[in-house]
Amino acid sequence: MSLRVQITHRFDSFTLNAAFDAPAGVTALFGASGSGKTTVVNAVAGLIKPDQARISLNDQMLCDSATRLWLPPHKRRLGYVFQEARLFPHLSVQQNLRYGRWFAGLRGDSAEETRLITLLGLGPLLARRPGALSGGEKQRVAIGRALLSAPELLLMDEPLAALDEARKAEILPYLERLRDETQIPILYVSHAMAEVARLATTVVVLSDGKVLRAGPVQNILSDPGIAPTIGLREAGAVLLAQVVTHHPDGLSELSAAGGRLFLPEVTAQPGRTLRVRILAQDVILSRTRPDGLSALNILPGTVSMIHAGDGPGVLVQLQTGDAQILARITQRSAQALELSEGKPCYAIIKSVSVAQDNVGRGA
Structure with missing residues (x-):
């Protein structure tokens, strides 16, 4: 149809x-x-x-x-x-x-x-x-x-x-x-x-x-x-992730493109595919895999696009597996990290930054 x-x-x-x-x-x-x-x-x-x-x-x-x-x-x-x-x-x-x-x-x-x-x-x-x-x-x-x-x-x-x-x-x-x-x-x-x-x-x-x-x-x-049309605060990517298990400490473990995600407990059975919306403002980038952080979600990827706006910020698109993640950072940070298309990078996402209303049933 x-x-x-x-x-x-x-x-x-x-x-x-x-x-x-x-x-x-x-x-x-x-x-x-x-x-x-x-x-x-x-x-x-x-x-x-x-x-x-x-x-x-x-x-x-x-x-x-x-x-x-x-x-x-x-x-x-x-x-x-x-x-x-x-x-x-x-x-x-x-x-x-x-x-x-x-x-x-x-x-x-x-x-x-x-x-x-x-x-x-x-x-x-x-x-x-x-x-x-x-x-x-x-x-x-x-x-x-x-x-x-x-x-x-x-x-x-x-x-x-x-x-x-x-x-x-x-x-x-x-x-x-x-x-x-x-x-x-x-x-x-x-x-x-x-x-x-x-x-x-x-x-x-x-x-x-x-x-x-x-x-x-x-x-x-x-x-x-399309971030200017959506609004920078609303800019973010949607990942499809499958529920792996629910842990006793209240976190749910999901398998997504590029690696595992740990989120506050979701109401879905293991095996269920979910949509997870990750806002660009909640993503931190690192050129090397970080160690000693409280953040549980670290996804490896490659910079596929950098979009600079009129202000001090840039949006970086990161290819991770067969999906994309957006990160909103400053131009100063992008320059300090020497980011360019094709450079390997890591996306760091705090578990608690993904709100329940940004997790839905996968089509």
Whole structure:
């Protein structure tokens, strides 16, 4: 399953000119407010008519301005989850869920309904009305309602933006399961890099209405060149690591590209593959393997790219195994270490610097 998008649309303040492919999995549209993310999603949904567009989903053309083809929204077989859940307050959770299938003109499918209720953890909520639900619970119901309409593509426009941190932490594991246990491609809008790092399989970075970069999440987030768009404090790489064991002292041992990682205990069984986001500001570099440090994580690698900004800092990309790590250091440090492309180096990461919300389920 794949989505192909080519859009040109003029606004008073800027012109959206975006083209990208969204393969199976979660494709995250990332960028600052006003970069064009929601406009792209609304064009895919058929809620706006772009000046020029060619949008196809699998083998079906949704929009082609060259031939004046434009499918109305209700014929596009899409599910849309907004920032607000938009549930019917007078209906129970179960009635809200079934509304999606009814609106799509589909017969009831008890097996599929039961599967989605289990997937989203909605069983204890079915008899409640929306007024008795938390923000995270409402969003899970909205997702279930969209999925029960049997969509070929799920659109999610910043579904966690209105939630506090506790509710976000509650719903993120359900979104990871949705990514891993369904075959429905998801176009996911966000300006929160922590969400993108945990959920996305593909990232499309938008800036001023244009696609800055697009590709697999590990490649995009480890690219120093997009740090100004992401923000230096948010810059960091995503590693895939497999849980090896849990130690009695509260640390979990993981096997990652380049070596072992020790993190504060993670809630995953040995053998499970996890995503670990390591912020560039939490990485220290050394030209020789250090000795006598409290830091437990020391990964060998080779400098593959150095990106200098306007200020005193630089971002160094380190190839370790088949993955990349980013380190944010000063230009003075880079010069003192005589760093250049191809030089061997060691990345040093404190175990406690990797927060729990930067560890997620691997796709």
